[in-house]
Amino acid sequence: MDLKSHADRLRSRTLKSVVEAGRTISEFDACGWNINVSRQFLDADAETALAKLASQKDLPGAVERLFTGKTVNPSEGRAALHWALRAQETEFADAERVRKSSEAAEALASDIANGRKTAANGHPFKAIVHIGIGGSDFGPRLIADAFHDSRLPDVELRYCANLDPLDLELALAGLDPAETLVVGVSKSFGTEETLYNLTRARDWVRAGVPADWAKHFVLVTANPERATAWLNGAKGLILDLPESVGGRFSIWSAGSVACSITLSSDVMKGFRRGAAEMDAHVQTAPVHENAAIQLAMLDYWNASFMGFGARALLAYSRRLRLLPAYLQQLEMESNGKSVGPAGAGVGGATTPLLWGGxxxxxxxxxHQWLHQSPSIVAAEFILAPGSRTDEAGVTGLTAHALAQAEVLANGRTLEEVQKEEPDLPAEIAAQKVHAGGRPSTFISTSELTPEKLGSLIALYEHRTYLAGVLWGLNSFDQWGVERGKTMASRLKPDGEGSKDAVTNHLIKRLQT
Structure with a gap:
């Protein structure tokens, strides 16, 4: 029986009956995380068919190709070596160069944090303004927010990503340019939003620091020639963002140097160490215990066969409140495609809409919509308390996460409502019915540490790449993003304009 037939068979049943018929709990463990997939439209026969597909698509071979530096980004003819940024050691030269780029960033961060590298006036920096966008912003912002309580007391960290002029104005408000370090991250050093904000920040710094203003900039890029030209003869600090590291996989790179400067030194060390542990798990665990392979197969199954076009990421953790935004780029920019590397359509649905909070x-x-809307959305719970200083809070957080998952799956029948609340008017009782049937994954750990965050992000990276292999996609390019940038340049006053009547009408309206 093929996967479609299994999906048709399981779709005709209730989720509760599928789960109860399975009788055993379906879960696996990796690097301190427990991943429970018991509440999915899967049974032993469907799982066997998925495992057969994983063998046909050679997912273990895909893992090996990634970690041995083979070309996994055929659009650009490149390996994807982001994993080397967190490796303790590497076996070949290209990966070693990538690894050393993160070491160089950590050494510079230590010099700045400890006052060995100072502002032009010889004093330590008191503020860091990080300027980037996309992967050059989401990752560092996630780490800094997750471990805000580990920030060094004497340095303020702010972020700027938006082309709206207000974003930079708010980032610089109240700061003294003589005490501020600007970190600019752009792999190409051609990203319009980043260069716009960097150039305005340069004007602001130079107004307050006429001499040696370049000491107030750290530029992270794969294009040092452009960065050097932007410095206009001044000697600045340039860190390498290797070509083989995609922006949405660059959280481990020098692009996070602002976090390394402003957080206690053990945070980034633990973050990379946890990711390296997950790398080892993904490389060595057999298919049936491999967290990345299992989750990739589930993503493929739910989107392409069960028809779930969205997945809600529900992070029960204060430290993970920015995780949904981070994973939106990782998953949807990587696999939000319908054409494979050979130019042929892949057929069927690929990565779902990812959203949450x-x-x-x-x-x-x-959650009201999740429970009682006619739409059925798969959910992914992540229970990872940020602190265990008050066990009552952890108990409450846990109870709420468990309860939401149970009600989404099992619902509440009219008979149950009437039995529990016999005096309700019929019209109110009907409104309290929950259909259930919403599948979910439950991912949990006892407490979120830097190591646990690192292993979790690495898991999602590998899961995304392997799901792309199943769909027949190149997870490491983003042509859809590039087209929007090209069109924007055409619509500026010195551009060629648009042939679209609606766009031209809107231009005229906006100019009045």
């Missing part, structure tokens, strides 16, 4: 806060807004 912070539990328990989301329970007071969009």
């Amino acid at each position: 912070e539990g328990t806060i989301g329970q007071h807004s969009y």
Whole structure:
């Protein structure tokens, strides 16, 4: 029986009956995370068919190709060596050069944090302004927010990503350019939004630091020639962002140097160490125990065969409140495609819409839609308390996450409503019915540490890449993003304009 036939068979049943018929709990462990997939439209026969597909698509071979530096980005003829940024050691020259780029960033961060590298006036920096966009912003912002309580007391960290002029104005408000270090991250050093904000920041710094202003800039890029030209003869600090590291996989790179400067030194060390542990798991665990392979197969199954076009990421952790935004780029920019590397359509649905937020806060807004809307959305719970200083809070957080997952799966029948609340008017009782049937994955750990965050992000990276292999996609290019940039340049006053009537009408309206 093929996968479509299994999906048709399981779709005709209730989720509760599928789970109860399975009788055993379906879960696996990796690097301190427990991943429970018991509440999915899967049974032993469907799982066997998926495992056969994993063998046909050679997912273990795909893992090996990634970690041996083979070309996995055929659009650009490159390996993807982001994993080398967190490796303790590497076996070949290209990966070793990538690894050393993160070491150089950590050495510079230590010099700045400890006052060995100072502002032009010889004093330590008191503020860092990080300027980037996309992967050059989401990753560092996630780490800094997750471990805000580990920030060094004497340095303020701010971020700027938006082309809206207000974003930089807010980032610089109240700061003294003589005490501020600007970190600019752009792999190509041609990203419009980043260069716009960097150039405005340069004007601001030079107004307050006429001499040696370049000491107030750290530029992270794969294009040092452009960065050097931007410095216009001044000697600045340039860090390498290797070509073989994609922006959305660059959280481990020198692009996170602002975090290394402003957080206690053990945070980034633990973050990379946890990722390296997950790398080892993905390389060595057999298919049936391999967290990345299992989750990639589940993503493929739910999107392409069960028809779930969206997945809600529900992070029951204060430290993970920015994780949904980070993973949106990682998954949807990587696999939000319908054509494979050979130019042929892949057929069927690929990566779903990923959205979500912070539990328990989301329970007071969009969870109503998750529970009782006619739409069925797969959910992914991540339970990872940021602190265990008050066990009552952890108990409450855990209870809410477990309860939401149970009700999404099992629902509440009219008979149950009437039995539990016999005096309800019929019309109110009908409104309290929950259809259930919403599948979910439950990922948990006892406490979120830098190591656990590192292993979790690495897991999602590998899961995304392997799901791309199943769909027949190149997860390491982003032509859809590039087209939007090209069109934007045409619509500027010195561009060629648009042939689209609606666009031209809007231009005229906006100019009045």
